[in-house]
Amino acid sequence: MALNRKYAALPDLDSAPDIYETPELTDDNSTAPTTTGPPRSEDDFDDDDEDDDDNEYSEGISHTRLRIDQARSRFLPSQVDARGVDFSDRVASKRKSYRTSSRRQRVLQDDTDYSDDEEDESLERKVARLKRELEEAREEYARQHANDDEDDDEHSEDLGEELRSLSQTLEEMSMSASTNVLRNGSRTGKKHSEPVQPTADETTTASSDGRATYSVTYMPNYEQSHALAKAADFDRRLVMLEKAIGVSSSDPGAPGLPRAIMPTIDILSKQITTLSEASTTSLDSMSRRVRALAQDAEQLEKSRRAARAAQEANGNPGSAQEDTDDTEQTAKINALYGTLPTIENLAPILPALLDRLRSLRSIHADAAMAHETLERIEKAQNETALEIAQWKEGLERVEEAIEEGETAMAGNMNTVECWVKDLEGKLADLE
Structure with a gap:
């Protein structure tokens, strides 16, 4: 009683007993609730807004516009594809990881479901996913090609051609994306570039039931371990080196492509040598040589014109041997004309590309020589340390x-x- 008087003034004190006793369950006493209403459907809406206090089934629960199926769909687990997945601790570039996919459904005004991906996938993730799926398709194609019979050669060739075309398309997309990243990186001082956001007019692949499904793959550090990413990183460092020494961003012969570093260094060294060793006598001799070369060029052009005019005046009597030679030359010329479109397409970028490849070869050779020199220095240091x-x-x-x-x-x-x-x-004693 003293305890009750002590806590009687406290608010929200429950005076109900702590222990409840229930009667024994007999045949006449049943604990199952009895319902007399019609069965409820999961897809129907509950509109029991009236008489909630009198209805024992809905006591304490508001059934206003509840969609049970939609509420359950929010807690459905995502689908996990773990076929052929390596869960070991090995670190490898071609390590396969599990794949998860989930959908998000919405109800439109006309009571129709609309499924959407759980989170927007950026362009870089799409390209990485497509590359990985292409590698898996190549491996599966190689396994099937090893087990196929001779009757399936045509089908295998078609699959191989499709894989090659897809690979070429992905490489072009990767090269264009790396070029855009390099151009944007020169204008910003950030260490990491911002991810590319997908545009609003991107198309999605719809399945047979009309729902668009997306797959999200957990594969960190895949792009960094890819050979193309390593090449792009090396090219980015080369461009940074070119910008550091003051090389212009474009070449007049190949607009939009960065100029190679080694030819520019050679031109600069020749110009510096010419300016440092220039004198009055050398400049005079060079001007005389230029005038002589110009006169020789004019005389050569005049002689060519005279020879062409003489040939047209005398005519061109031919023989059978000359006809055969002409046919052979015509065939060769036609073959060359057949390769002209490819050469014309490569003409804008080929000189700059060759210069850059030569620069890369020189840099790699210098790097190999530097590596050998460092090894010799380290060996000499070890010998000196022993001495x-x-x-x-x-x-x-x-x-x-x-x-x-x-x-x-x-x-x-x-x-x-x-x-x-x-x-x-002793001497003192003797004295």
Whole structure:
């Protein structure tokens, strides 16, 4: 009673008993609730807004516009594809990981479901996913091609051609994306570039039931381990080096492509050498040579015109041998004309590409020479360290020998001093 009086003034104090006793379950007593209403459907809406206090089934629960199926769909687990997944601790570039996919459904105004991907997928993730799926398709194609019979050669060739075309398309997309990243990286000082956002007019692949499904793959550090990403990173460092030495961003012969570094360095070195070694006599001799070359070029052009006019005036009587030669030359010329479209397409980028490849070859050769030089220096340093250790050991031994000699000399001096004192005492006694 004292306890009740003590806590009687506290608010929200429950005065109900803590222990409840229920009667024994008998045949006449049933705990199952009895319902007399019609069965409820999961897809129907509950509109029991009236008489909630009198309805024992819905006591304490608001059934206003509840869609049970939609509520359940929010807690459905995502689909996980773990076929052929390596869950070991090995670190490999071609390691396969599990794949998860989920959908998000919405109800439109006309009571129709609309499924959407759980989160927007950026362009870089799409390209990486497509590359990985293409590698898996290549491996599966190689396995099937090893087990196929001769009857399936045509089908295998078609699949191989499709895989090659897809690979070429992905490489072009990757090259264009890396070029855009390099151009944007030159204008910003950030260390990491912002991810590319997908545009609003991107198309999605719809399945047979009309729902668009997306797959999200957990594969970190895949792009960094890819060979193309490594090449792009090396090209980015080369561009940074070119910008650091002041190379212009474009070449007049190939607009939009960065100029190679090695030809530019050669041109600069030649210009510096010419300016440093220039004198009045050398400039005069160079001007005379230029005038002589110009006169020779004019005379050559005049002689060509005269020869062409003489040939047209005399005519061109041919023979059977000349006709055969002409047919052969015509065939060769036609073959060359057939390759002209490819050459014309490559003409804008081919010179700059060759210059950059030569620059990369020179840089790799210099890097190999530098590596060999560093190895020789490290070897010489190791040999020098061994010699220093030997000299140190020899010096320690010499110091120990000197200390022993000093100790022995001090003892000998004491002994000789005692002898001298004895002799002096004996001499004093004799006197």
